[in-house]
Amino acid sequence: MTLDDLAVAVERDDRAMVLFMSDTGYLICEVIRPGGGEPGGALSHERWSRPDWLPGPVQRLLLTSSESEGGDVTVGGRVSARVHRLVLDHGDGRTTTTARISRGAFGLVTHAAPVTWRAELVSYDAAGGELDRRRLFRPSDWFDHCYATPSGEVVYGPAGADCRPAERWAR
Template structure:
């Protein structure tokens, strides 16, 4: 028997009250055409399915609020539009010294007509911002750089790309590399709120929307036990450090020598 008309949590109601509720529901629907009931149920099903799609595709925002935001970690997760943006990025650098391919894609972020992609290899990285409005020709820019030493990081975290909707604030998209010690990476907005980054194969990415950050924002990394590993200002230039970072042999990889050197950490993919 179809139990769609049973009141919710009926087992917790007194039997007499449950019976009255069931009778009221039947009385309300009695005499209505069966077709109209089926149409309403079908519409409700479609609404649930659409809500499920929105949850899967949207990060910290709803579709229509400036465009759905999608974060992909690797080629296998790319949407059609992100795939086009990634290919455009590679096209812009074709003929240069970049040997990166789609298989090297680490992080891709999309919101509306704007996409950011980051490729990483053992040799270096390539990042692009691609905007395609109204089906016209894409615009944007790209940059690529070789690692000073591809297998070492300046501590547990290295930020590679930061875009923001305002100078030193607003909504941001951030990506970069992390060492194997980093179990969790959080963006502290500087006002008590946080956004957790997604980590995959030594890369991380995060996007904020309708949750602006302040100039005091920091990237904070944690180990598997929940202990804090590192805390560094988000808006500080990525090549500026308070300390130098050196390998176990004493070779300085990042920062000026003699500035209270700390251990560089290995990067694995």
């Protein structure tokens, strides 16, 4: 990976995340330095299993949280061209955090506004219409529906009668 592969970077207070994407896969790095102390963080990388397709408008690639299913979170992933705005609904009915979207990728970091286990990623189109709403604290490969290409090939989730359209992804 090189700086040309940098898709999105976000920072808030003592936490930062960078997401690199290439034709073959991705690398996400999160760094946390609480109170200026010893740094910690997370690193995730993987080859694309389906580089051209997303399970709907959003695909989460990284999620870290300061508590089990709650607290401060760092989230990164991919979005389709239809997504013009992506927010994290913290699950408390009042608080949201807007993701940074760049080059088909997104990243967000919360701080001092903890999320609950009910948190959801909510995507919107250019007109402000809601495209999709997904629970945050759910395994990234667990889908309520299957997702299929226009030709009918199931690319995410188990094949079934309730398939939704997979969305094309491009940087």
